[in-house]
Amino acid sequence: MIPVDHPRYHSLVTRERLARCAEQGIVAWEGLTAHGRGEAFDYLLGERTTESAMLAARIASAMLLTARHPVISVNGNTAALAAREIASLQKATGALVEVNLFHRTEVRILKIENLLRDAGADVFSGPAERLLPLSHDRAWCRREGMYAADVVLVPLEDGDRCEALVGMGKKVIAIDLNPLSRTARTATLTIVDELTRAVPHIAESCTTIGTEERVTLLKETDNRYFLSEAICEMTGRLSLALD
Secondary structure (H helix, E strand, O other), X not given: OOOOOOOOHHHHHHHHHHHHHHHOOOOOHHHHHHXXXXXXXXXXXXXXXXXXXXXXXXXXXHHHHHOOOEEEEEOHHHHHHHHHHHHHHHHHHOOEEEEOOOOXXXXXXXXXXXXXXXXXXXXXXXXXXXXXXXXXXXXXXXXXXXXXXXEEEEEOOOHHHHHHHHHOOOEEEEEOOOOOOHHHHHOOEEEOOOHXXXXXXXXXXXXXXXXXXXXXXHHOOOXXXXXXXXXXXXXXXXXXXXX
C-alpha cells in the first residue's frame, strides 16, 4: 500500500499499474524500461507541462480537428496509462482508435482493445495487413484505419514507424518526453510532455479552439521550435540544480 502523502506517490502508483498490466499481458515487459527512460526526462522537465508543450497540444488539437481521417495509435503502455484519456480524446476529435504493437500477438491485441473499450473508447478493429514499410510487426495495420489516415497521433512511439508514416505523406503527432529521440525529431509535431498530462490538454483544446485559431496555429507549426524549447527547459533546470 503506497501512502498518499509519499512524495513520489503518483510515480509509484503509475509504476505499479504498469507492472500489473505487464503481468496481465497488456504491457510488454520491455515497456517497463521504456517508461523508466521517459520518467527520467520528466524529472528534467520538473514533472510539469511547459508553456511550449501547452502550445504544441493546442496545435495538435487543430491538426486532429481539421484532418480528413485522423487516427489515434495505441500501444500497451498507452492503454495501461491513459485508456480513459484516449477515450475522451476520441470523443473530442472523432478520430479512430487503433491498436498497433511492436511485441504483437493476437491475444495481446484483444486484451488492449478490451481495456480501451471498457474505458469508453470505440476501437477500430478487424483483420490487419502488413501495409507499412517496416520489417517488424509494427507494419501491421488496418487498411481503412491507419493506412488511410492523413493525421496520426502516436503516443510513446517507435522512431522507425514514425519515420515510415511521415514518409508515406502522413502528418504525425508524437507525444515523447525525450526531445532527442528519433520519434521526436521525425514527427510533424512533437509534444514533449508526459502522456497523462498531454492527452487531456489536447482534448480540452478541442473544445475551446475556434476555426480562425486553427488556421493560424497550423501555419505556425515548427517542430524544431518545440524540441529546442524542451531542451532549453531541461538544460536550464540542470544549470539551476548545479548552482
